[in-house]
Amino acid sequence: MGKVRIGTVWLGGCSGCHMSFLDLDERLIELSQVAEFMSSPITDWKLHTPIKEYQDYPEVDITLVEGAVVNTDNVEVLKIVRERSKILIAFGDCAITGNVPAYRNLFKVEDVLNSVYIEKATHNQHVPSDRVVVPRLLGKVVPISHVVKVDYFLTGCPPSADSIWYTIKCLLENKQPEFSRENYRYG
Amino acid sequence: MSVVTLKIDDIECTGKVGQTILEVAKENNVQIPVLCDLKGLTPVAACRLCLVEVEGLPKLVPACATKIQEGMVVKTNTEKLKNYKRMIVELLFSEGNHICASCVVNGHCELQDLGYMVGMDHVRFDYLWQSFKIDSSHPKFVMDQSKCVKCTRCIRVCDEVEGAHVWDLRGRGINVRVSTGFDEPWGQNKDCTQCGKCVQVCPVGALFDKNATSSEMIKDRSFLQRILEGREAKIWVR
Ligand code: SF4
Ligand code: SF4
Ligand code: FES
Numbered sequence: 001m002g003k004v005r006i007g008t009v010w011l012g013g014c015s016g017c018h019m020s021f022l023d024l025d026e027r028l029i030e031l032s033q034v035a036e037f038m039s040s041p042i043t044d045w046k047l048h049t050p051i052k053e054y055q056d057y058p059e060v061d062i063t064l065v066e067g068a069v070v071n072t073d074n075v076e077v078l079k080i081v082r083e084r085s086k087i088l089i090a091f092g093d094c095a096i097t098g099n100v101p102a103y104r105n106l107f108k109v110e111d112v113l114n115s116v117y118i119e120k121a122t123h124n125q126h127v128p129s130d131r132v133v134v135p136r137l138l139g140k141v142v143p144i145s146h147v148v149k150v151d152y153f154l155t156g157c158p159p160s161a162d163s164i165w166y167t168i169k170c171l172l173e174n175k176q177p178e179f180s181r182e183n184y185r186y187g
Numbered sequence: 188m189s190v191v192t193l194k195i196d197d198i199e200c201t202g203k204v205g206q207t208i209l210e211v212a213k214e215n216n217v218q219i220p221v222l223c224d225l226k227g228l229t230p231v232a233a234c235r236l237c238l239v240e241v242e243g244l245p246k247l248v249p250a251c252a253t254k255i256q257e258g259m260v261v262k263t264n265t266e267k268l269k270n271y272k273r274m275i276v277e278l279l280f281s282e283g284n285h286i287c288a289s290c291v292v293n294g295h296c297e298l299q300d301l302g303y304m305v306g307m308d309h310v311r312f313d314y315l316w317q318s319f320k321i322d323s324s325h326p327k328f329v330m331d332q333s334k335c336v337k338c339t340r341c342i343r344v345c346d347e348v349e350g351a352h353v354w355d356l357r358g359r360g361i362n363v364r365v366s367t368g369f370d371e372p373w374g375q376n377k378d379c380t381q382c383g384k385c386v387q388v389c390p391v392g393a394l395f396d397k398n399a400t401s402s403e404m405i406k407d408r409s410f411l412q413r414i415l416e417g418r419e420a421k422i423w424v425r
Contacts, residue, residue, distance in 0.1 A: 096309050099286055105316035106284070140316065145309055153308035157288035181303040187287025187294065187402070 004172060005060040008040040008091070009081050011074040012101045012141065013067030016158040017092035018042050021064070023161035034172060059084045062171060064091035064154070068101045069142050073135035082148040087171060090150045093157040093187065095143065100157075102141040109137050152177060155184045193259035208250040208261055209237055219263050220272060220304050222297060223338040224251040225388055227411040228347060233339055236275055236301065239263045247271075273305040281312040282361065284319065284333040290392040293402040297390035298336060317361075324374030327397055328386050335365055335393040341385035348414060351378045354385065365393075384410065 010018060018041060024031065037043050038058045054077045063085035069075060082088055093099040104112050117127045128134040144150060154167050163184050170177040177183065189204045195212050202211035207230070212219050222234035232249035239250045242260035250263070262268070279285075279298060287293045301307075319333035339356065342365065346352040353376055357366040367376050386394040387406045395404050 090309065093288060097280075097286075098314060100288060102314070102316070103284075103286065105314070106318050143309065143314075145311075146313070150309070155308065179303075179306050179308040184303075184308070185294070186299050186302060187290065 003036040004034060004062065005038045005058070006035050006040075006062045006064070007038045007058065007060040007081070007085065008042070008064040009057075009066065009077065010041045011065060011067030011078065011095070011144070012070035013092060013094040014100075015041070015066070017064075017066040017094075017156075020092075020156075020158035020161055021164055024165055025161070027161075027165055031168065035168075054080050057081055057084050060086070062087045062089065062168075064089045065095050065144055066091045068094040068098045069138065069144055069147050070101055071135040071137050075138070075147055078144055078147050087151045088148065089152045089154055089167065090144050091154050092159050093155060096145070096153050096155055098141045098143050105140050109139055113137070153179070155179075155186055157187050160185065191255045191257050191259075193255050193257070193261065195261045196263055202255045204255075206255055208239060208241075208248075208253050208255055208259075211255055212250060212261075212263060217263055218304075219250050220301055221251060222301060222336060222390060223340065225340050225344075225408075225411070227415045228340060228343040228388075231339055231343070233337065234275070236272055238268060238271065240265055240268065269305070273307055276301050276305050276307050277310045277312055279336050280307070280310050281314045282317075283335065284314075284316065285391075289401050290334065291395045291399040291401060291404045292392040292406070295402075295405045296392065315361075322373050323397070324372035325379070325381075325397070326374060327381055328373070328383065329395055329397055330365075330373055331393050331395070332364060333393075334391045336391055337363055337365065338390060339365070340388040340390065341365060341394060344384045344388045344411075348411070349380060349382050349384050351380055351382075353379045 008018065008021070022042065038060050057080050063081050065078065065081065065088060069078060090096045094101055098105070113127045118125045152167060154163060156163055166183050167177045191202050191204055193200055193202065193211070195208070195215060195217050198215050198217065200211050200215045209219055209221065209224065219239065220236045222236045223231055224237060230252040232252040235249060237250040238247040240262040241248055285298065287299065290296065319331070321332065322330040342354040342356065345354050353367055354365050356363055357370065358364050367373055373379065386396065387408055387410065389406065
């Protein structure tokens with residue numbers, strides 16, 4: 001059997017989930033024996049204009065998606081990635097609940113943009129309108145499961161390396177991960 | 188003292204007249220999820236997490252407020268109940284702004300405990316993102332309405348144990364809020380003795396110590412146990 005093809009994607013999150021992935025430490029070596037990293041922000045696949053590049057997202061067995069859906073790019077990327085992944089995992093609390101990025105749901109988008117780009121800006125006060133450079137914010141930050149079908153939920157802010165390992169191991173061994181306090185944590 | 192025999196999840200149980208289904212279940216190691224219930228306070232059956240099926244009854248009944256009866260056959264964990272309980276927990280999460288990562292009781296929270304218990308890996312409902320008030324006017328404590336699950340434990344402990352009755356409910360339906368009299372800032376309330384009992388019984392991060400930060404606060408309810416023991420030994424009578 002060939003290697004399992006894994007990809008990871010980074011939407012509206014702080015990259016903490018990816019950092020926690022690196023905390024797999026020596027288990028990364030074990031993982032690399034059986035899995036191949038096809039695409040990930042922590043491999044050297046640089047993205048500058050996300051949508052164009054994500055058109056090339058490869059067909060994979062498993063994708064881990066970090067981050068909430070906060071802007072129009074996130075929606076398009078997520079849809080492409082879903083299509084090309086056999087299994088899609090919501091990776092961390094932002095992807096699962098909206099979490100910290102969703103705090104802005106308490107305010108109107110215009111008020112958020114005004115506050116950041118005009119009221120609190122010291123230079124060049126204007127709200128960027130060129131959506132190729134800065135994608136448009138959605139009215140509300142939403143969990144990825146509100147946009148595409150999600151197969152598994154890997155909770156935690158960030159998920160512990162042990163939770164990540166447990167989930168990946170289960171999937172590699174064709175087992176159903178079991179959601180419990182022993183295997184996962186909120187927050 | 189008369190004894191009652193009943194069946195809970197196929198276990199033959201005995202209890203004393205006047206005990207609730209929840210108490211007898213606990214004595215027999217049957218775990219029923221609870222949220223509003225707290226030993227030492229009058230049951231109000233507000234959260235519905237302890238609902239059970241009783242053979243012959245058309246409705247589900249709250250185990251915390253239903254007395255045992257001779258020959259009762261109780262089921263606590265049917266597919267129907269599991270489904271309802273997961274829904275209740277999900278609705279609680281979607282109604283408030285429970286961002287665990289930034290909450291003072293993260294890791295020591297009864298709502299999180301319930302989430303694990305019902306296997307909630309995600310919430311299927313839309314989050315409401317209502318705007319709530321935070322009252323930090325009290326010198327020692329903070330009230331963050333966005334985390335309140337309306338269990339009314341704070342109201343009951345302040346009324347029944349401390350005797351101050353600072354809190355009560357106002358509003359209806361989704362707009363129900365725990366409130367001081369006339370909704371005045373907590374810090375200006377003349378009845379509050381600053382005892383902290385409401386803070387300690389609150390199951391979530393709605394009431395917390397002013398100096399606590401994320402994941403830091405662990406609630407201490409040992410005072411309730413002492414009071415209960417005192418009552419039992421007739422040192423204190425209500
Ligand atoms: S601190 Fe004590 S007196 Fe004040 S509101 Fe809470 S329970 Fe009541
Ligand atoms: S403030 Fe806490 S104790 Fe009071 S009703 Fe809300 S959740 Fe319950
Ligand atoms: S614990 Fe019984 S209704 Fe809340």
